[in-house]
Amino acid sequence: MEFFHKRTNFPFMSTRKLWYGLSVLLLVVSFVSFFTKGLNLAIDFTGGVTIEAVFPGAADIDAVHSGLEAAGFREPQVQNFGSSRNIAIRLPPEANLDGPALRARVDAVLKQVDPRAESVNFEVIGPQVGNELRQSAILALSCTLLLIFGYIALRFHTWRLSLGAILAVMHDPILVLGVFSVTGTLFDLPVVAAMLAVIGYSLNDTVVVFDRIRERFESSRKLDPKLALDQSINQTLSRTIMTKVVTLIVVVALYVLGGPALKGFSEALIIGILAGTYSSIYISSAVALDCGLKAEHLLATAVKKPVDDLP
Amino acid sequence: MLEFPRWKYWLVAIVLLIALLFALPNVFGEQPALQVERRDRVAMDDTAVQTVAGVLRAGTVQDDGMYVDAGRLMVRFRSVNEQLKARDLVNESLSGDLRSALAYAPNTPAWMRRLGLKPMPLGLDLRGGLFLLYQVDIDSAVTQLLESHQQGFRRTLATAQLPFTDIVSVTSGQAQVPNALRISLPAGSNALAVRDALAKENPDLAFNVVDSPSGPAVDMTLTPAQIRARQDYAIDQTRTTLSNRVNELGVSEPIVQRQGLDRVNVQLPGVQNSAEVKDILGKVATLEFRLEDWQNNAYDAQSRGRAPLGSKLYKDQNGQPVLLKRELIATGDQLTNATSSVGDQGPQVNVTFDGRGGDSMFRNTRSNVGRRMAVVYVEKSRKTVDVAGQKVERDITEERVISLATIQSVLSNQFRITGLQSGESRELAPLMRSGSLAATIYPVSERAIGPSLGQENIDKGVMALLVGMGAVFVFMVLYYHVFGIVANVVLLANVVLLTALLSMLRASLSLPGIAGIILTVGIAVDANVLIYERIREELRNNVSPQAAIRAGFEKAFSAILDSNVTALIAGLVLWVVGTGAIRNFAIVLTLGIATSMFTSLMGSRALITLMYGGSRKVSKLSIG
Numbered sequence: 013m014e015f016f017h018k019r020t021n022f023p024f025m026s027t028r029k030l031w032y033g034l035s036v037l038l039l040v041v042s043f044v045s046f047f048t049k050g051l052n053l054a055i056d057f058t059g060g061v062t063i064e065a066v067f068p069g070a071a072d073i074d075a076v077h078s079g080l081e082a083a084g085f086r087e088p089q090v091q092n093f094g095s096s097r098n099i100a101i102r103l104p105p106e107a108n109l110d111g112p113a114l115r116a117r118v119d120a121v122l123k124q125v126d127p128r129a130e131s132v133n134f135e136v137i138g139p140q141v142g143n144e145l146r147q148s149a150i151l152a153l154s155c156t157l158l159l160i161f162g163y164i165a166l167r168f169h170t171w172r173l174s175l176g177a178i179l180a181v182m183h184d185p186i187l188v189l190g191v192f193s194v195t196g197t198l199f200d201l202p203v204v205a206a207m208l209a210v211i212g213y214s215l216n217d218t219v220v221v222f223d224r225i226r227e228r229f230e231s232s233r234k235l236d237p238k239l240a241l242d243q244s245i246n247q248t249l250s251r252t253i254m255t256k257v258v259t260l261i262v263v264v265a266l267y268v269l270g271g272p273a274l275k276g277f278s279e280a281l282i283i284g285i286l287a288g289t290y291s292s293i294y295i296s297s298a299v300a301l302d303c304g305l306k307a308e309h310l311l312a313t314a315v316k317k318p319v320d321d322l323p
Numbered sequence: 324m325l326e327f328p329r330w331k332y333w334l335v336a337i338v339l340l341i342a343l344l345f346a347l348p349n350v351f352g353e354q355p356a357l358q359v360e361r362r363d364r365v366a367m368d369d370t371a372v373q374t375v376a377g378v379l380r381a382g383t384v385q386d387d388g389m390y391v392d393a394g395r396l397m398v399r400f401r402s403v404n405e406q407l408k409a410r411d412l413v414n415e416s417l418s419g420d421l422r423s424a425l426a427y428a429p430n431t432p433a434w435m436r437r438l439g440l441k442p443m444p445l446g447l448d449l450r451g452g453l454f455l456l457y458q459v460d461i462d463s464a465v466t467q468l469l470e471s472h473q474q475g476f477r478r479t480l481a482t483a484q485l486p487f488t489d490i491v492s493v494t495s496g497q498a499q500v501p502n503a504l505r506i507s508l509p510a511g512s513n514a515l516a517v518r519d520a521l522a523k524e525n526p527d528l529a530f531n532v533v534d535s536p537s538g539p540a541v542d543m544t545l546t547p548a549q550i551r552a553r554q555d556y557a558i559d560q561t562r563t564t565l566s567n568r569v570n571e572l573g574v575s576e577p578i579v580q581r582q583g584l585d586r587v588n589v590q591l592p593g594v595q596n597s598a599e600v601k602d603i604l605g606k607v608a609t610l611e612f613r614l615e616d617w618q619n620n621a622y623d624a625q626s627r628g629r630a631p632l633g634s635k636l637y638k639d640q641n642g643q644p645v646l647l648k649r650e651l652i653a654t655g656d657q658l659t660n661a662t663s664s665v666g667d668q669g670p671q672v673n674v675t676f677d678g679r680g681g682d683s684m685f686r687n688t689r690s691n692v693g694r695r696m697a698v699v700y701v702e703k704s705r706k707t708v709d710v711a712g713q714k715v716e717r718d719i720t721e722e723r724v725i726s727l728a729t730i731q732s733v734l735s736n737q738f739r740i741t742g743l744q745s746g747e748s749r750e751l752a753p754l755m756r757s758g759s760l761a762a763t764i765y766p767v768s769e770r771a772i773g774p775s776l777g778q779e780n781i782d783k784g785v786m787a788l789l790v791g792m793g794a795v796f797v798f799m800v801l802y803y804h805v806f807g808i809v810a811n812v813v814l815l816a817n818v819v820l821l822t823a824l825l826s827m828l829r830a831s832l833s834l835p836g837i838a839g840i841i842l843t844v845g846i847a848v849d850a851n852v853l854i855y856e857r858i859r860e861e862l863r864n865n866v867s868p869q870a871a872i873r874a875g876f877e878k879a880f881s882a883i884l885d886s887n888v889t890a891l892i893a894g895l896v897l898w899v900v901g902t903g904a905i906r907n908f909a910i911v912l913t914l915g916i917a918t919s920m921f922t923s924l925m926g927s928r929a930l931i932t933l934m935y936g937g938s939r940k941v942s943k944l945s946i947g
Contacts, residue, residue, distance in 0.1 A: 112598035132773035212893030259845035265791030
């Protein structure tokens with residue numbers, strides 16, 4: 013079995029302007045949504061209380077909601093979690109953190125709705141801890157991006173490729189943020205972990221394609237850059253699709269079977285992997301081409317000429 | 324010719340064999356068990372084991388084997404019911420000497436246990452339990468240090484007859500809280516003499532003469548290193564105190580660890596009732612130093628059930644009665660440090676008091692050399708008790724003598740407690756520290772995971788792993804035929820290797836950790852795909868099969884390396900920044916990248932060379 017029995021020859025680069033447009037559109041939507049609507053942050057980042065409870069039958073969400081309000085809780089959020097029998101309750105952070113008392117109050121409300129209801133997970137996070145987790149998540153994201161930029165600068169000998177790679181690496185996590193913001197999916201700590209993994213993977217295809225571009229130029233220095241890029245992408249296409257399919261198989265298995273606790277995590281990975289495949293073709297390679305990538309930029313070291321191709 | 328050096332075959336074989344051995348304990352599962360240990364922490368011997376066995380037999384509880392591990396007895400049971408019955412029996416008849424805790428014992432065969440092979444510990448999100456995060460008030464620890472220095476300076480200056488106006492805490496530099504002391508002097512006094520006198524007494528502190536608007540002054544600013552040392556000390560002390568109390572809870576495999584700069588987390592597997600735990604962890608402990616009442620007989624007092632006037636009856640560490648004077652020499656808040664070391668008289672505890680405590684120590688021991696002094700550990704806790712159906716909060720005070728030693732010379736603010744067994748000195752020092760004025764702690768996060776949710780998380784994670792891997796296996800065989808089978812063997816080897824590494828590191832596995840293992844399967848496949856696609860390409864260019872294989876491995880190498888380096892960067896950052904379950908994900912991801920590099924570059928090549936290598940003639944590769 014092969015995806016492509018014959019060598020493919022898709023003219024990827026000629027349609028790149030169209031795809032630039034799509035990317036810009038998606039990024040703008042992501043940014044607008046991120047800055048206006050924001051993310052549905054989990055208590056990991058805001059502080060607060062989460063209680064997961066199991067009911068013997070379908071849970072009466074409205075009854076739980078009004079019960080909580082009657083018991084004096086401000087702005088309780090009650091949602092199904094995984095199945096109709098499971099619910100998740102979210103409460104805003106409280107100044108006085110008395111876990112046991114809080115749990116007893118919520119349990120009383122649950123028992124009132126259904127005596128057989130049972131809380132199985134109870135989590136209180138102080139607002140201060142939430143704040144710090146938010147900061148360390150931002151720190152982790154920016155550290156990873158910076159280190160990867162550094163790696164890119166070392167790895168590719170021309171700024172044309174580096175710029176392409178950097179834009180692609182930025183593109184993917186922004187789209188993940190965008191989708192989470194637009195759909196209002198709960199953004200928790202595991203999602204940040206998934207985003208870091210996405211940043212790590214995003215470069216994967218780009219590197220493979222760039223390696224191939226150098227090989228193409230090595231075999232023929234006079235090759236037209238646009239043709240060289242198209243050939244490189246086509247030659248690595250079956251590998252790109254194959255690895256993505258396999259990684260998607262396991263991540264989708266995780267999404268479907270891993271339970272509600274890993275939903276956000278696997279969703280971020282799925283979006284990130286899809287975006288990464290696309291960006292390795294239409295962002296990193298296309299940007300390099302539009303920056304005027306030529307054979308001599310890549311082969312400069314081969315002819316032992318001092319490397320200095322800064323603009 | 325396609326070859327692979329013989330030593331590399333051996334390397335792959337040996338690594339995989341060892342990995343298999345370490346990964347194996349994970350397949351046996353767990354059984355409900357009771358963990359029993361002696362209260363004095365002496366290892367359980369045969370007699371003690373027989374006693375427990377006797378109690379269980381008498382109560383007709385059927386155990387499923389017992390063994391001693393690390394000095395603690397593990398009794399296994401077929402059902403949770405038997406386990407609970409056994410706990411009640413042991414608690415009823417043996418609770419004076421023994422402490423029992425509900426636990427899960429791995430079902431690994433005895434020979435594995437003897438080799439120290441254990442399964443991966445499970446995180447709270449997989450096992451159920453209680454997680455508490457405490458904030459330690461490290462600023463007050465620094466303030467305390469300044470106060471103790473301040474008292475010392477006052478004494479030094481008084482002794483040296485150098486007049487001073489006042490000593491106050493000040494905030495210098497960019498510090499948020501006071502980190503310095505200012506000694507203001509009367510106009511016209513010799514600041515240099517004051518500085519020299521203080522510096523002589525406190526060689527580790529830095530003193531500077533300054534001109535303040537109100538006259539000459541001497542400043543002492545703590546260095547960042549001194550402040551950090553003090554903060555670490557406070558955290559360490561809190562950690563020890565919490566550990567001691569957690570041990571009393573009777574929980575198996577509790578974890579108490581520092582988290583970040585100023586937090587300590589407590590993880591209690593299997594515990595659900597957080598109110599009770601928080602009562603015990605929130606206890607306030609202090610120390611009292613008292614002279615022994617040498618004029619009266621403690622045994623008489625015990626039999627009469629009443630202590631003579633001015634004395635109080637206690638029990639010493641060995642349970643013998645001892646009479647102590649009611650008058651206090653010093654209390655825990657005057658103790659600044661207690662460390663254990665080995666001196667010329669064997670193990671010892673080095674005790675340091677602040678100025679006030681030192682003075683009192685001096686006055687009280689001057690006329691009492693040859694008599695004995697006791698250290699009493701006092702713990703106050705608040706317990707909720709049922710009084711005629713009403714829940715009432717009661718303050719409970721527990722006192723116990725932790726040291727009783729003869730005063731051999733007049734003591735001041737620094738002395739040693741000698742004549743200890745080495746285990747004793749190592750227990751006494753942290754106990755004394757935990758009774759010195761401890762830094763305030765308050766809970767900032769709490770999580771209680773029900774045991775059913777934990778089991779559900781395991782089931783779901785394992786299911787996702789099995790289905791995901793199964794689908795990948797089928798897909799790889801369909802797509803790459805024999806090479807696909809090779810890739811699958813390598814994938815399996817990778818999971819075994821990763822499991823072995825995690826078991827060796829004893830890093831507790833969390834739900835995100837399982838997700839990490841699943842993700843690693845994806846990464847490991849990627850490396851194989853890179854190699855195989857390259858081989859196919861070479862074949863399309865009419866290269867001979869063996870040469871294609873060689874070229875495939877060689878040309879794919881740089882791409883594999885590159886793609887793994889970037890993922891490794893992300894994994895390492897997360898490892899450094901993350902905590903808890905997220906850090907576990909990072910550990911799994913990082914190790915998984917390393918193992919997948921090894922298995923796909925070495926393992927895969929070994930297998931393929933075995934099949935197609937050497938001098939045989941290969942006309943066709945089964946690569947789909």
